[in-house]
Amino acid sequence: MAYTTIKKPSDYFNTKLYDGTGxxxxxxGVGFQPDFTWIKRxxxxxxxxxxxxxxxxxxxxxxxxxxxxxxxxxxxxxxxxDGFTLGTDGDSNDTGGTYASWNWLASNTTASNTDGSITSxxxxxxxxxxxxxxxxxxxxxxxxxxxxxxxxxxIIAKRLSNTEDWTIYHTSLGATNKIDLNNSGTSAAxxxxxxxxxxxxxxxxxGDHGRVNGSGDTYIAxxxxxxxxxxxxxxxxxxxxxxxxxxxxxxPAFIIEKRTDTTAVWGMYxxxxxxxxxxxxxxxxxxxxxxxxxxIDIDFLSNGFKIRDADAxxxxxxxxxxxxxxxxxxxxxxNPATAR
Numbered sequence: 001m002a003y004t005t006i007k008k009p010s011d012y013f014n015t016k017l018y019d020g021t022g023x024x025x026x027x028x029g030v031g032f033q034p035d036f037t038w039i040k041r042x043x044x045x046x047x048x049x050x051x052x053x054x055x056x057x058x059x060x061x062x063x064x065x066x067x068x069x070x071x072x073x074x075x076x077x078x079x080x081x082d083g084f085t086l087g088t089d090g091d092s093n094d095t096g097g098t099y100a101s102w103n104w105l106a107s108n109t110t111a112s113n114t115d116g117s118i119t120s121x122x123x124x125x126x127x128x129x130x131x132x133x134x135x136x137x138x139x140x141x142x143x144x145x146x147x148x149x150x151x152x153x154x155i156i157a158k159r160l161s162n163t164e165d166w167t168i169y170h171t172s173l174g175a176t177n178k179i180d181l182n183n184s185g186t187s188a189a190x191x192x193x194x195x196x197x198x199x200x201x202x203x204x205x206x207g208d209h210g211r212v213n214g215s216g217d218t219y220i221a222x223x224x225x226x227x228x229x230x231x232x233x234x235x236x237x238x239x240x241x242x243x244x245x246x247x248x249x250x251x252p253a254f255i256i257e258k259r260t261d262t263t264a265v266w267g268m269y270x271x272x273x274x275x276x277x278x279x280x281x282x283x284x285x286x287x288x289x290x291x292x293x294x295x296i297d298i299d300f301l302s303n304g305f306k307i308r309d310a311d312a313x314x315x316x317x318x319x320x321x322x323x324x325x326x327x328x329x330x331x332x333x334x335n336p337a338t339a340r
Contacts, residue, residue, distance in 0.1 A: 005127075006230045009327040012105045012128035015254060015272040016083065020090075020097030027101065028083040035106035035123050036132055036222060037076060037084055038063070039091070040284055042098045042273065042292040046091045048284075051076040054110055054123050054132040055220055057084070061158055063286045064182055069160040069220075100273055100284070102254060104130050115145030115202045122147040129225030134160075139215030141195055143203040150225035152199045153233035154324055156181060157212055157221040167211045169194050170322045172235035175205070179260060179322070182287050187260040229330035233323070235260075240310045240317030247304040250327035255298070255305060256286065257314060257323040264313045269298055271328050279308050300328070 006012060010031050018027045020041075035053040040046070048063040058077045060070050074089030084101075086093040093099075106123035113122040118138060124131035124147030131147045146152060155169040166181035173179060175194040179187040192207030199205065204223070206213040213219075226233055232248040238259075254270045266286045274282035279297035284290075297308035305325070307315045314321070 006227065006327075006330070009230055009250075009253065009329065012125065012130070012230070013254065013326045014103050015270045016101045016103060017272055018099050018101065020092075020094045020099060022088055022093065022095035024085065024087060025093060026080060026083060026085050028080070030083040030101075030103050032103075032105045033079055033081050033108055034084060034103035035079070035108060036104040036130075037079075038102045039076065040100055041091060041094070042100055042282075042284070044090070044094075044097065044291055045289045046097075047289045048286055049075055049091055051084075052123075052132050052220070052222075053079060053106065053108070054121055054134045055160070061160070061220070062182075063166060064289050066163050066165045066182055068162050068164075100270070102270070104128075106130055106132050111147070113145035113147050115147075116143035118142045118144050118206075120144050120146075124148055126150070127227075129227040129231060131223045133221045133223055135219055137206075137210075137213040137215055137217045137219060139208055139213060141208060142206050142213060144206060144221075145202055146199070146204055146221075146223045148223060148225045149201055151201050152204060152223040153226045154224045155199070155204060155221050157219060159211060159214065160218045160220055162214075162217060164211055167193060169199070169204070171233055172322050173260065174198070178211075179258065180287075181266070184263050184265045184287055186262055224324065230327045232325045235320060235322045238307075238312075238315040238317055238319035238321060240315060242317075243307055243310075244315065245301075245304060245306045246323070248325050248327075249303060249330075250325075251302050251329045252300045252305050252325045253328035254326045255323055256325075257321050259313060259316065259319050259321050261320045264319075267296065267314055271300055302329075 074087035078085035120135040153171040195205040195207040197205040278299040299306040
């Protein structure tokens with residue numbers, strides 16, 4: 001596979017920091033009109049929440065909770081050409097609050113997809129390997145079109161119409177297994193979630209489990225295909241005090257990781273929230289509402305990341321970890337990455 005033709009990764013994924021005002025406000029400077037935005041207050045114990053163009057602005061889900069979708073204009077109530085419009089809730093826009101938003105571009109439109117046995121509503125970006133997929137469950141084994149034109153390496157799914165844990169397919173765990181985003185649990189074999197079948201370049205598979213395919217229930221999935229030089233979905237083995245280096249093929253802008261062989265919280269790191277130099281020490285936990293912590297260090301390098309901490313949540317000797325990563329700069333091409 002050739003390296004991506006994405007010369008400027010921030011045209012497709014970008015972290016945008018902002019300060020709360022307590023009044024309805026536009027946040028601009030994202031660099032594009034986002035289709036999927038994830039927001040967390042950094043300086044308080046507030047929930048993470050996500051909004052997307054397929055479900056509609058004003059409809060929220062919280063990654064650290066299992067609750068059903070809510071409609072509430074106090075969070076994010078519109079996507080605009082260079083960002084989004086906020087309400088006045090403390091999770092998104094409180095006076096004195098500092099916030100991080102992570103933003104992905106899909107297609108800025110939605111379309112019906114009939115590739116699978118269940119018709120889905122999709123917003124897809126085949127260049128960056130990202131799509132948002134919504135469907136209604138049937139209660140029987142089924143296939144769903146994702147619109148990527150490439151095999152998804154990671155799928156983050158949530159039942160909208162009822163309480164349910166967030167459910168993740170990750171290429172390193174395989175289609176027999178799932179792991180939850182909203183808690184610290186281990187990966188587990190549950191074959192009737194992803195129907196024990198690896199996704200294809202047009203479809204992903206669901207069994208009859210209520211997490212992904214309860215009869216009459218509605219669902220959303222965020223699907224990611226790997227684009228060389230822009231995104232990476234893989235795993236590593238912890239090395240404790242030996243401090244492992246993980247090759248991605250680009251300078252990271254954003255990383256989420258999770259230990260899978262024992263109970264451990266998720267970790268989320270980016271290139272905007274703390275230092276303009278290494279180490280990056282600003283962490284958040286997608287499964288917790290905790291404020292930003294600074295006790296885990298990671299170096300973002302020109303071709304990957306190096307863990308500078310032996311904490312078991314990110315680097316236990318012999319521990320197994322999955323991750324997703326997006327680029328600040330590709331390693332090669334017209335705009336090659338340099339070390340921080």
